[in-house]
Amino acid sequence: MNPRFFCPDGLLPDSDMILPGPVAHHAERVLRLAVGDAVTLFDGQGGECAAVLLALGKQPVARLGPRLATDCESPLQITLVQALASGDKMDWVVQKAVELGAVAIQPVAAERSVLKLAGDRADKRVAHWQQIAVAACEQSGRNRVPQVAPILPLAKYLAQGFDGTRLILAPGAAGALAGKARPGGPLAVLIGPEGGWSPAELALAEHAGCAPLALGPRVLRTETAGLAALAALQTLWGDFSGEVDV
16 A cells, blocks of 8 residues: 555645645655655545655655545444543554544543643643544545544533443443444443543443443453454444444
């Protein structure tokens, strides 16, 4: 597969286009591409354009072909609601969630979250996670970039409501994924922090309509649980199942 680059300001199919600075820098300085090399460009609006590098350096230009209706989105619209996790765990979760087909990532602050973010630090971290999502799309072949939403307290997220099915992972819960009916619309999966959800948070989530769910008999780490849930959902009803629509 040719190197893929996200051009957020849009594409000009069947024309010569000046490449955005970050794209040109990555192509020339990181990947060591040269004039004449083939690349693929996408703008997040669906589809992509095959292109050839015409010039690099101060005036980086690519010649674009027609927009191709290539798409590899999941038939499931899954939002991963991930409680803030420490270290580089959030980076890992965002990257792998994008690869597994999540359409959005909503970070939430939970009572037992070790990582505490607010103000400029929170904004910078969300912007960092958004760039991770972009890079994951470039690598995985996706042409629509999932949004990493601003961090919300769990209660505020739950108060927003959700036009679909919400599941909250809770070790020991009576609900099992195999017993769930196939959803008829969007899905949201809520994943707790390192210390798990508090009893008050679980009660609040259930009151907001979230169905408790356990993934097997073992307690999964926060950076494992969401990805396992995404893979299981894709196996039941999504990419891995052969289903084509919701």
